[in-house]
Amino acid sequence: MFELDDVSCTPGPAGAMATVRGIPLSEFDVVLCRCDLSTPPWTEKIQQLLLLNGEPGVTVLDPLDVHIRAASKRAMLQQLTLDGIPVPPTRECHSAADVRLAFDAWGQVVVKPALGYRGLDVERLLDGPTPSALELVDTLVERHGTLLAQPYLAHTGDYRVLVIGSKVSSCTRFDTAGEAWKPFSGDLADDPVSSAFVDPPDELASLALRAVKATGLTTAGVDIIMSEAGLTVIEVNPVPGWAAWTPEMARVPNLQLVEFAESRAGAESGVGAASTRGWR
Known part of the structure; x- marks a missing residue:
């Protein structure tokens, strides 16, 4: 586990070398990128991400361009619209x-x-x-x-569909109504409103998978509401959170994420599975 501030440009045998906490980036097989771009300094974060994405043979999930386009709500909504995904006019x-x-x-x-x-x-x-x-x-x-x-599209519930790879990992329904109209208020003491894990209907799961495919993300949380307008994607989150889940619940996406990362790194390197030297 490391933060963007741990990514640095350091002297190397041939000139400039990317390191993570002093470890050459080239020693890693795969990096799972879960950085938040919503807070400053944005330009410094982009430069750190460029460095992290510049090492041949190191798989970054998700790559810089994909991560930035999804983090930018404007670009994310544009891409969803271009792919025929129902989103609110903005x-x-x-x-x-x-x-x-x-x-x-x-x-x-x-x-x-x-x-x-x-x-x-x-x-x-x-x-x-x-x-x-x-x-x-x-x-x-x-x-x-x-x-x-x-x-504002009046609704009585929000769905968060967690997608890992090309599969739905879980679906959470948040019962939002009245003053509690959004699942997360930003206040950790109040979050979330009442919720439950549900089996997503086929239409909901299909829409979430289409939305994630449109963004190019490999791991995402898709926020969907049901209103008079039908199912509408509010946003696709490139850094879906499940830290608040119980350890038993969290093991499911944790395992799926590791298996997907190993599979992707193995496919890109031409071998059956990635080595584990980068899992520290």
């Missing part, structure tokens, strides 16, 4: 005036950071462009720079 906003246009179009809106996670600063505005709503928007714009506005 307006990029840099001011309260931009959000007013969203109110004009949809009446009730959700605003969220263009880069974000865990539902932090995702707000539902149901009463139009009231002074308090616009004041909140100004605060969010000042904090994040760019917001995304979407119509």
Whole structure:
């Protein structure tokens, strides 16, 4: 386990060499990338990822371009749309005036950071462009720079479908209604709302798999809601979390992830399975 700050450019026999905590990156077979790009310094994180992705023979899951495109909600939604995946219409906003246009179009809106996670600063505005709503928007714009506005789609539950490789690993239903309208508020003391593991209907599982395939990710958490508009993908998360699961539950995706990583590394190296020198 290491962080991006542990990836460094150091002197090597032939010049510059990438290392992880002083270990040459070339000694690893596979790297599972679960870095969060929603917090600064973004440019430094990209440079660290470039270094991590630059070693021939080292498989990074997922590669830099795939990870960044999924982390960027704008690019992720664009890609899903291009592949025919149902997503909410989305307006990029840099001011309260931009959000007013969203109110004009949809009446009730959700605003969220263009880069974000865990539902932090995702707000539902149901009463139009009231002074308090616009004041909140100004605060969010000042904090994040760019917001995304979407119509609020009334629903009573969210689904998080965990996909590993090309298979559904699990499906969680979060019972969201009333004031508890989103599964995660960003406050660890309150999360999540009531939830249960369910067997996803074929339509739900198929949509999740199509969404992940569209993004090019190999591991992802797909957020899907059911509203009057039908099944709608809210986003595809490149770093799905299952840290809060019990150890017994977590063993299932943990094992699936290791098996998939070994299989992918083995396929790319032309052997049956990867060695384990990189699993430290």
